[in-house]
Amino acid sequence: MKKINIKNYKKTLSKFTTGITVVCSQTNDKIIGKTINSFNSLSLNPPLVLFSLGNYSTNFKVFYNSNYLSINILSSKQKDISNIFSQKNPDPKKIDFIYEKNIAFIKGCIAHLECKIIDKIKKGDHTIFICKVLKVDYNDKLKPIKYFNSRYC
Numbered sequence: 503m504k505k506i507n508i509k510n511y512k513k514t515l516s517k518f519t520t521g522i523t524v525v526c527s528q529t530n531d532k533i534i535g536k537t538i539n540s541f542n543s544l545s546l547n548p549p550l551v552l553f554s555l556g557n558y559s560t561n562f563k564v565f566y567n568s569n570y571l572s573i574n575i576l577s578s579k580q581k582d583i584s585n586i587f588s589q590k591n592p593d594p595k596k597i598d599f600i601y602e603k604n605i606a607f608i609k610g611c612i613a614h615l616e617c618k619i620i621d622k623i624k625k626g627d628h629t630i631f632i633c634k635v636l637k638v639d640y641n642d643k644l645k646p647i648k649y650f651n652s653r654y655c
């Protein structure tokens with residue numbers, strides 16, 4: 503075992519393969535999205551999920567002050583969407599959205615979750631968002647995007 507430093511810590515975590523989501527909220531009718539792979543299921547009953555967001559992330563306050571979010575699980579065909587929403591201040595005009603009452607969803611995803619934020623826990627340099635899942639849909643025909651070793655695979 504090696505003594506931990508930022509380089510070997512990040513590299514070690516990158517060996518955990520994940521899917522990728524884009525979490526969307528809204529402020530003044532503008533949709534704000536962020537590429538997130540710290541998404542995970544938390545509870546079946548009640549249905550709860552979580553993700554963590556960097557405290558210094560652009561638009562952190564928008565997410566922190568939101569009541570509702572969409573979590574969009576990306577398909578293998580949506581690398582461009584992951585790239586767009588991992589930039590600072592991405593232009594959401596390039597994205598096709600499906601609009602519902604509380605929130606917008608990204609078209610073409612493998613699954614969508616409509617969520618209400620019920621708790622936020624600041625730990626270290628990130629905040630864990632705990633969300634109750636209100637509605638879901640999914641597409642059995644699509645394949646997921648995968649992220650491993652800091653690369654799409």
Ligand SMILES: Cc1cc2nc3c(=O)[nH]c(=O)nc-3n(C[C@H](O)[C@H](O)[C@H](O)COP(=O)(O)O)c2cc1C
Pocket residue numbers: 522536537538539540541553554555556558559560584587588589590591649
């Ligand atoms: C595949 C992938 C997954 C990411 N997952 C997270 C995450 O779970 N939490 C997070 O805070 N940032 C995550 N990021 C980084 C953000 O998407 C974004 O790039 C970062 O917050 C810097 O931009 P910002 O300062 O505008 O927020 C991820 C980026 C990529 C490419």
